[in-house]
Amino acid sequence: xxxxxxxxxxxxxxRELLDILTAQQIDLRGIEIDRxxxxxxxCPEVAFxxxxxxxxxxxxxxxxxxxxxIQFMPSEREHKExxxxxxxxxxxxxxxxxxxxxxLSNHAAExxxxxxxxxxxxxxxxxxxxxxxxxxxxxxxAKRRSEMVVISGIxxxxxxxxxxxxxDNEDEVLASAVILLxxxxxxxxxxxxxxISGNQGFEHLIGHSxxxxxxxxxxxxxALLDAPLLIQGETGTGKEMLARACHQxxxxxxxxxxxxxxVSMPDNAAETELFxxxxxxxxxxKKGIFEQAEGGxxxxxxxxxxxxxxxxxxxxxxxxxxxRRVGEEKEIKVNVRVICSTQKRLHELVAAGQFREDxxxxxxxxxLVVPPLRExxxxxxxxxxxxLSQFAKELQQT
Numbered sequence: 527x528x529x530x531x532x533x534x535x536x537x538x539x540x541r542e543l544l545d546i547l548t549a550q551q552i553d554l555r556g557i558e559i560d561r562x563x564x565x566x567x568x569c570p571e572v573a574f575x576x577x578x579x580x581x582x583x584x585x586x587x588x589x590x591x592x593x594x595x596i597q598f599m600p601s602e603r604e605h606k607e608x609x610x611x612x613x614x615x616x617x618x619x620x621x622x623x624x625x626x627x628x629x630l631s632n633h634a635a636e637x638x639x640x641x642x643x644x645x646x647x648x649x650x651x652x653x654x655x656x657x658x659x660x661x662x663x664x665x666x667x668a669k670r671r672s673e674m675v676v677i678s679g680i681x682x683x684x685x686x687x688x689x690x691x692x693x694d695n696e697d698e699v700l701a702s703a704v705i706l707l708x709x710x711x712x713x714x715x716x717x718x719x720x721x722i723s724g725n726q727g728f729e730h731l732i733g734h735s736x737x738x739x740x741x742x743x744x745x746x747x748x749a750l751l752d753a754p755l756l757i758q759g760e761t762g763t764g765k766e767m768l769a770r771a772c773h774q775x776x777x778x779x780x781x782x783x784x785x786x787x788x789v790s791m792p793d794n795a796a797e798t799e800l801f802x803x804x805x806x807x808x809x810x811x812k813k814g815i816f817e818q819a820e821g822g823x824x825x826x827x828x829x830x831x832x833x834x835x836x837x838x839x840x841x842x843x844x845x846x847x848x849x850r851r852v853g854e855e856k857e858i859k860v861n862v863r864v865i866c867s868t869q870k871r872l873h874e875l876v877a878a879g880q881f882r883e884d885x886x887x888x889x890x891x892x893x894l895v896v897p898p899l900r901e902x903x904x905x906x907x908x909x910x911x912x913x914l915s916q917f918a919k920e921l922q923q924t
Contacts, residue, residue: 527572530596531565540565546583550576558600562625566599586677618682619708622651624700626659638677651705657682661702662686668700674750674777675707681750682707728771728835731764732912735904736898741768745923748892749775755842756829756889757867759896765867766827768896773823774783782820784815796836797852801843804854816849816860823863829889830870830881841885864889 533539540557543565547554555904556568584593598606612619618635628646630882639654649658655675662668668688675684685706687695690698728742733734748755749772749869766785773783786800802814832840836916843849848859855873866889875881 527569527586527756528596528599529567529569529877530594531590532561532592533565533587534591534593535563536589539587541588542583542587543567546587548579550580552576552580552923556599556601560600566596566710567777568599591688599806609874616704617709619869620651620654620705622659622703622705624663624702626663629653629702633706643734656706657684659686662701663700666898668703672877676747676750677707680709682709685905697730727774731767731771732908733902733905734908735902737902738905741896742896745772745894746775748772748894751892752863753867754863755892755894756872757865757894757896758872759867759869760898761869763896763898765896766825767800768894769823769825769867771873772865773863774862776823778822782819782824783823784819785817785825785827787827788827788836795832795900801839801849802851802858804851806853811851814849814851816843816862817858819862820860825868826864828868829866830868830872832873834882835883839884841888844888 531543540559544554547567547569550572552569552572554567554569556566558566560566581593582588587733596718610634615632618629618638619632620635621630623629625628627648628651628776629843631646631673632645633643635646639646646654655677657673657675662671670685670687671685673686675682687704688700691701691704693699728746731738731742733739733742745768755769755772755818758767759765770783798812798814800814800816802817803812805811812861827842839849844864846859847861848857849855872881872886872890875882899909
């Protein structure tokens with residue numbers, strides 16, 4: 527049975543209620559206290575005579591205005607309402623604890639993962655979705671974020687939302703997190719995410735060879751991640767086009783895509799261009815490329831040509847996303863993905879002492895190698911037809 531006790535806010539009234547239950551040898555399964563003067567009791571069923579006596583004794587307590595029998599405790603009702611709502615959601619849903627284990631999921635998640643909800647209970651969400659939630663949960667102030675993941679060959683936007691509760695000191699502490707997966711099909715994709723600028727998406731990359739198809743399939747997966755991406759290949763193989771396609775496929779597609787040519791960057795001006803400069807007399811402060819690209823992607827063309835001085839600066843930025851403008855002590859933090867390209871063998875530059883080893887490992891988290899056209903013979907004809915068509919349009923000929 528469940529009882530709803532209306533009472534005044536008086537010190538000791540809860541203790542007196544528990545004393546009545548103890549005197550009648552009635553176990554207490556649960557108790558909830560509302561701030562507006564209501565105490566909820568969850569107890570086993572008792573005989574009618576004992577129930578009548580219990581209700582009478584509770585009503586006689588000083589400060590009690592009424593007592594009623596109810597069907598559900600507030601937490602039980604909320605749980606049932608939430609469960610009913612989650613089961614009707616068309617999108618997969620997970621609730622995880624601070625250990626990254628699944629506490630709750632819905633029917634859509636069951637269908638997607640091919641597992642019953644009871645089987646997924648307590649399973650690592652990292653193993654299910656392939657995202658490092660431990661790193662996110664361990665942050666001092668976890669914030670809502672969105673990632674793109676591929677599950678069973680389908681692209682999803684993964685919304686991760688932290689759940690904070692107040693502790694005894696009324697401080698907000700992280701208690702859990704909820705995860706909602708939304709399919710990236712055209713019917714469900716937000717308008718802002720459908721925008722493809724010009725011919726910069728994967729669908730505009732031309733090639734029929736097996737090596738080309740493998741490269742594109744691999745690039746599509748890596749495009750969904752936020753870690754640095756290193757694209758290697760000879761001159762003219764289309765490294766920048768591939769980088770732009772990766773940007774357009776990511777959640778950053780509506781944010782800037784900034785290109786930095788490391789070959790043509792004199793050292794004395796490069797740091798200012800990349801990281802900005804503090805205001806001086808007669809001159810306003812200047813935002814650098816990393817700051818201008820907030821939320822987007824910075825493409826470092828021919829990273830192997832970067833000077834040792836800038837390599838140190840870039841390494842520090844890659845560690846935590848922070849930097850200082852030239853002439854300023856204040857740190858600035860930005861959310862930017864770094865994609866690099868090179869025609870050189872960076873590991874050979876590392877061995878020769880021309881490229882920092884620690885920076886090489888930072889950049890080489892994810893890597894793509896673009897094969898030259900001589901190794902993709904099947905792509906020669908479609909590319910030739912494309913170039914002829916483009917040249918004909920430029921010359922206004924058919």
